[in-house]
Amino acid sequence: MSDADHEMVLQSQNGDTTAFETLVRNHQQMIHALTFRMTGSIADAEDLAQETFIRAFEQIGNFNRRAKFSTWLYSIAVHACLNWRRDEARRYRAQSRCAEEMLVEPTPNEFPGTESESARQAQTALMRLPAKQRAAIVLTIYDGLNHAEAAKILGCSETTVSWRVFAAKRKLKRMLSSSSESERKPRAENYEFV
């Protein structure tokens, strides 16, 4: 943890919301990127980023100052996203019949951060992964964490992370290889929630 973060954490633990606002400013882009990659939606990513910081403030009294603040924050964000996926899965099940009937095709604006067709396909494939596998991919590939660091954030063993990364890569390769074929199928059939 940087000295600046350390001081701000200390003040936040004493209830100083101005100090916590500085912490939010320092880490907001990192958390937004994570929540966007986990949800594929700007609106949900913003809500989850906000939820992450509110939870972090509520729990900051339990933060061990010797730990890295960004890792701790990451852990809160990942778990918020995983819970969001569960809620989303419940909503999905309720609406699945309707979605299947409508045979909704993905629109070009669905993932507004992507520029090319290839990137859009990659984002779609990422969203089709089970949430825990997606979290492993986001942490290890996008954020460049090693498996031990990712395991710490996800609250599981290093072996579990390695397995999730392996399984996720296998699925992504399969999906991206046959993406042109899968695009012809209704979108609702291709989602997988865990």
Added chain:
Amino acid sequence: MTDFELESKLKSVSVPERPLEYWESFPSQVRVQLRPAFAEQRQKPFLPRLAWGGGIALACLFFALVIFPAINTAIKNSRTFQKQLAELPHHLRVFMADEHGMHYLIADQ
């Protein structure tokens, strides 16, 4: 597809850009929501602690007044039984327990 190709493809997905105003206003938006959260946080801890403390105190009282005397009596009765058994090994004995404690009857062989 190799791992390298897959990672390159995944990394081609960029996070959408947000306007500068968004980044400037986001921390204060969070801060506005922290005030009620912090007030709740300061009020909350007392009640659960009180409930846990009261519950543990009641459990200790129950153990001291009910369970411990019952265990103690059972141990005493067991010792008496062992003692009498050792003293009168060849007699027919009947042991009884009532509100006055342990009794035994001895019969000639």
